[in-house]
Amino acid sequence: MKKIDTQLAHMAAMDIVGDRLYVTSWNGGPGQGANAGVLYKFPAEQADGTQPAPEGPIANPNLTGMFGLSVVTGTDNKTAAAAFIVDLNYQSLWKVPLGANASNPIRVSQAGGGLDKPISLVMAGMDEGYFTTNTGQVWSVEPHVQITKGLGDPKGIALDALQQNLYITDNAGGRLWRVSLKRDEDGNYPKSVIATGMTSAYGVTLRREPAADGGMATWAYVGTSSQGNLWRVNVDSVSGEPVEVTNEANLAAFNLNLGGTGAAHNVRFNSKGDAYICAWGAPWIWKITGISTPTDAPKPPPVVAVVKILSKMDGVEPSFSGTVSPVVAGAKLFAFVDGVKRSGGGAHVNPDGTWAFYMQASADGAPPYAPGQHTLKMAYTDEAKGAVLATAEIVFTVAAPTPPPPPKPQGIVIVAPLEGAQIAGTPKFTVTVPKRLEAGVMLRAVDEYGAVIADGLAPGADGITYTFERNGKLGPWNGPGHKVTVTARKEGADLGSPAPASVNFNVPEAKTPIIVVPARGAKTTSIPDFKVQLPTDVSMDGVTILARDETGTIINANPGLNRSGPGWHFNRNVGPWTMGVHTVVITARKGNADLPGLTPAVVTFTVDRK
Structure with missing residues (x-):
């Protein structure tokens, strides 16, 4: 252990960048008057171990409470770029540019925004840092946000390398706190005591060193304010609960015997691993090389499962x-x-x-x-x-249990169109049967009036899927409210198996000739009358009416001569109708072409008597 006379009275804070010491004093230095706060820099130690006199002052804020000091490096992580100082008496945060940009101190902020008697400081960069106050609080530098409070008498503060946790000493309580910088579910920054039982706890710094298990650990070095002791805590091995000194091997004390009133106010390490301790209350810095304790010796790793x-x-x-x-x-x-x-x-x-x-x-x-x-x-x-x-x-x-597959349908299934579908074009039908139909069994599809729209259907390649459209001789679908029923038949009769299926669907309604009689679905004699008119906005001039039955046969012999009043009146002229369901398609024509703008009209009726 080596004692360095700094020639500075009332040293308040110390920091190290590389091998250069930076020290504040609130009671002047060589050539300075009393109560003149100054910042000094020490040159690197000479080869023979001699420490040259301090250079400076490099800044003279003339403050009397320069307690907290944190020096920030430049982009090379080696050269000091700025020193940040908190002033207890003036309740201010100062920035002192160093190096090529050296200038007078700049007051960053002052009383208010958490600067209530600031006492210690740690910076993570030019714009990010944290400081403690004599009122037991921790605040962030920019923006000013209170991190936590209730820490007793916080005198020292350190930030881990990953910037995840703050380590803060409670001098009066002899404790070391850990404060997480990650908020919990309630929006608070969790805090816990990780070491107790120290006579006092003032300055703190963190260092990576070998641990007892042979690995590496982060150690907190804590200086005392009364007896000149230095405590050492393995912060990686504690759980966040209070640790009693007498029961925890990772907390050990070094009796430094600093002498006089010198207390271990600040603790820092240089790049060689030498410890420097700022002896508050005396103009000394103590340098310690080769710090080691029995816990430093690597132990064989325990046999663990x-x-x-x-x-x-x-x-x-x-x-x-x-x-x-x-x-x-x-x-x-x-x-x-x-x-x-x-x-x-x-x-x-x-x-x-x-x-x-x-x-x-x-x-x-x-x-x-x-x-x-x-x-x-x-x-x-x-x-x-x-x-x-x-x-x-x-x-x-x-995973949720896979539901059992739905039972296979035992009847005919109409796959398309879907029930209630609105179909813009020509409806196309797809149906399936549970299994291949036996020889002689075929499918028939009829509309809502019983007209056969498809018959004798043959399956596709899989033997169970059938596709079809409406028989073109029956004219187009028109308007809402259509229904198609598909049944299995053999030798001219419907079968009960597979069960029949029906589907309802709609198509857009188009303008057509108006079939006055017979009505759709009507039951008539074998010689029904037909009366046809045109929509009121369609002229009859030069228009003829052409009527075809479901076989495509023209049933009105003189389509242009049987006009009657506002329309046409005619009967079938190719013999009587047979019993059963019939469909007639009415087309309005002019010359040799269908009348533009009119879709053929369709009527289906049943002849049930002579």
């Missing part, structure tokens, strides 16, 4: 397999799902360390857990010692 989940299969009955190593006599592997121990236990561990198990569905096929994602934890437990030797976790997915 390892659980591995090597495979999983999601589904209604998820299954898992893996290994444990080593196999411990009497230990059992228990399964926990979403934090709850499975009533059936877990998995049997084979002598070679392999294991497997699955989650069985209930007798009625219900999955063991609700469909969705769950978490499985396998805990290898020595029940005799009441110790969990190792754990492993994995997320798995429970």
